[in-house]
Amino acid sequence: MLSPPNERLFGLAPREGNGLMTKPVGVTTRYVEIFAVDVSGSFKAFVALPATLPTGVVVVIQEIFGVNNSFRDTAYQFAEMGLVAVAPDLFWRLEPEVDLTDQTEAEWQKAFDLMKRFDEGRGISDPKATVSFAPRMTGSNGKVGTVGYCLGGQLAFLMATRSDADINISHYGVKLDELLGEPDQATHKLLVHIAGKDEFMPQAGRNAVIAASEGNKHVETHIYPNAQHAFARLNGVHFDRLSATIANGRTAEALARALL
Numbered sequence: 001m002l003s004p005p006n007e008r009l010f011g012l013a014p015r016e017g018n019g020l021m022t023k024p025v026g027v028t029t030r031y032v033e034i035f036a037v038d039v040s041g042s043f044k045a046f047v048a049l050p051a052t053l054p055t056g057v058v059v060v061i062q063e064i065f066g067v068n069n070s071f072r073d074t075a076y077q078f079a080e081m082g083l084v085a086v087a088p089d090l091f092w093r094l095e096p097e098v099d100l101t102d103q104t105e106a107e108w109q110k111a112f113d114l115m116k117r118f119d120e121g122r123g124i125s126d127p128k129a130t131v132s133f134a135p136r137m138t139g140s141n142g143k144v145g146t147v148g149y150c151l152g153g154q155l156a157f158l159m160a161t162r163s164d165a166d167i168n169i170s171h172y173g174v175k176l177d178e179l180l181g182e183p184d185q186a187t188h189k190l191l192v193h194i195a196g197k198d199e200f201m202p203q204a205g206r207n208a209v210i211a212a213s214e215g216n217k218h219v220e221t222h223i224y225p226n227a228q229h230a231f232a233r234l235n236g237v238h239f240d241r242l243s244a245t246i247a248n249g250r251t252a253e254a255l256a257r258a259l260l
Helices: 069-080 105-117 125-136 151-162 203-213 241-259
Strands: 028-035 042-049 055-061 084-088 140-149 167-171 189-195 219-224
Touching (some): 028 125, 042 069, 055 069, 055 241, 125 140, 125 151, 140 151, 151 189, 167 241, 189 203, 189 241, 203 219, 219 241
Parallel strands (some): 055 140, 140 167
Antiparallel strands (some): 028 042, 042 084
């Protein structure tokens, strides 16, 4: 199958993972170019392709540290599950190809500065553009979902009402307690993973998100009582193996039902 006209491949070889996970056998990687819906330019997206195609596509929406080594490892995991993983660069308007870790104070400060300057209203258009692009990708079966973490978790939460994605999954999304009108409007599956000890969302906020989600059959929330924010970030400072394993299992099952 020939690539669609706007699926322009970059010659740059993707960097490998952070050593926590080696690229699975049969998985291939590349970067593609996606054009912004506001015609302001284009951005790169990291792609991990499974061995068997066609299949569903999952748009993996980054944290505040960019599409870094750890995040590419996350994409590898989705590809190993048999899905095409596409991770768009959300910060391209501010600084293309941000690649930070959560291991130093300087990197945290830069990440927080990027998040502060990130225009959420304009920025959500890039995951939406990626969702529109995904069904036309080489290897796609036409089905697409989103999975987001932290900042990306907020955007995945919003994508449930602002895109045509078949499924949206939010991991410890920031400021969800300011978006309580969203769950009631979701018409496709929305799975929300909430850290029980999330330092970026108070207990009252976590409870409010759960309460706001109870009236919609399409929305499913799970709380992980002993987990801090970013409990599923591979090799992260708050990585919680038990909580991450349970959440990842629920995510995998939901994606398989919706996309495969």
